[in-house]
Amino acid sequence: MVTFFGFLGRGAKRPSPSVGERGVLALLLTLLICLSAPARAIEPGDLTLTVTPDLSGGAPPYAREMVLLRLRGVYRTQILLEEVRQPALVNFSWTQLGRDTWGRTRLPDGQMALEFERTIAIFPQHTGSFTIDPFVHRLTINDGGERKQIDVRSEPVPFPVAPWKGEGGGPDAAEPWWLPARDVAITDSWDPDPETINQGETARRIVTLEAQGMLAEGLPPRPVMRTRGIITFAGPVKRETIITPTGPVARATYQWDIKKGVAEVIPLDAIKIPWFDTLTRTMREAEIPARQIGGGFAEREDDLKPATPASWGVLGAAALAAFGLGLALIGFRTGPGRLRLERAGARALHGAAAAGDAAAFRAALARAEQAQPELAALWRAEPDLARDLAALDRQVFGRAPAGDARPDLPGLARRLGQPRRPLLPGALAPEPRLAPLDGPIAQA
Secondary structure, three states, X not given: OHHHHHHHOOOOOOOOOOHHHHHHHHHHHHXXXXXXXXXXXXXXXXXXXXXXXXXXXXXXXXXXXXXXXXXXXXXXXXXXXXEEEOOOOOOEEEEEOOOOEEEEEEOOOOOEEEEEXXXXXXXXXXXXXXXXXXXXXEEEEEEOOEEXXXXXXXXXXXXXXOOOOOOOOXXXXXXXXXXXXXXXXXEEXXXXXXXXXXOOOEEEEEEEEEEEOOOHHHOOOOOOOOOOOEEEEEOOOEEEEEEEOOEEEEEEEEEEEEEEOOOOOEEEOOEEEEEEEOOOOXXXXXXXXXXXXXXXXXXXXXXXXXXXXXXXXXXXXXXXXXXXXXXXXXXXXXXXXXXXXXXXXXXXXXHHHXXXXXXXXXXXXXXXXXXXXXXHHHHHHOHHHHHHHHHHHHHHOOOOOOOOOOOOHHHHHHHHOOOEOOOOOOOOXXXXXXXXXXXXXXXX
C-alpha cells in the first residue's frame, strides 16, 4: 500500500507500471470508491415481479390450449445471488421456453435498473376457474452495506378456462381428437411411389404431423389406414417436442407398410384431421392426401432386359400379318393413341400436392404444359378441370376473392394424370342440345 501511494505522489519518478500493477491499481481504486460511497437503502417499489398471461386475442383459453406466462422482474439494487421458486401449477402442464434473460432497463424516472425475464408455456387440463399462485424470486442483495436475503413475490393471477361452445368436438369430446394449435402441417412420403407397385409388392408410407404450440403427448394417435385390397402393417409412432422461443412444437411420425393384395388399381382415401386454430379461434382441417396404389408405369427389370432376337420364320410371319392388316385398314383412318402425362411431371405434381404447396404445384404444371402442349390443350378444353385450374391460378397469383375455396391439389394431380384421347384432326364439336330450338318455327 505504501508503494501504491508513493507511486501516486507528486514528483515521484518511477518507470511505467506493468500490466499486473495496473490491474492491482484498478482493484484498489474500486475498493476505495465502494468504501467511500454510502450504500443505498432498499425502498418500496425497488423490487417488483409480475406474471402476465399472453392470451390469444384476449379470449380465455380452452382446455389443453397453450398460454404463455411471461415473468418480469425489475430490481433497482445490486443482486448477489438469485433463485426463482415456482408454484405447483396444479391443473396445468407446463414447460419453460429457453433460459432466463437478464438485462438493464430505464425506469420512468430515468434511473437504470436490472431486468429479469422468463417465459413458461402452460396448458390447462380442465375447464373451470383457476388461480396461478405467486411466483417467488429469492434475491440476495446488498442493503446498506449489509448482505440480506429478500423474497420478491408476484400477485396471484386469476385464470379462467372457457367451456367449448362450438358445434361438435371440443376438449371433452371423445371424437374427433381435440387438437388446439397455432398451425398444423402434414408431410406425406412413400417409398417407392404407390402407383408403381404391383400385386404382392409393398410400399412404406411415412406421415409426419407437426403442430405449433403443443406438447408431443397432445398429438392424436396413429390414424387408421384401411381399405379393400391392401394389407397394412402399422409401425411404431415416434413423438418429440421441440422447444422454440415462441413455444413448443410437437411432432409425431406415423409409419405403415402397405402390401397390394389385388391386381386392380386401389384408391386410398384422404384422412382429414380437424384442429382448432388458436390464433383465429376457428376450426380448420389438415389432410393426409389421397393416393392411388397401382396403375402407374413402373420400370421393371424384365422391361430393361434386351429383347431376344426372333427367328427368320417369326419375322416373316409378322411381316405378312402386318401387310395383311395394312390392306384391311386401307381407306380407314385410325385415331392416335391416348396422351398421358409424363412420369417426371406426374411425380412433381404429386409431390407438391402431398406437401400442400400450391406455388410448387403451379410451377410443375407450367413445366408439364410446356413439355406436352397437346395434352395441356385437352386439359383446358374440359370445363370442370379448366375451372379448377383457374381457381389454382387465382390462389397462387393473389387474385382469389374472399371465401374462394382452396383447390384440392391431390385431386387435381390425379385428374391431370389420367390418360386422354386427342381429338381427330377436323373433328366437329358435338351439336348443342338446344340447337333444334334455334331453327325456324315449323308451319302449322
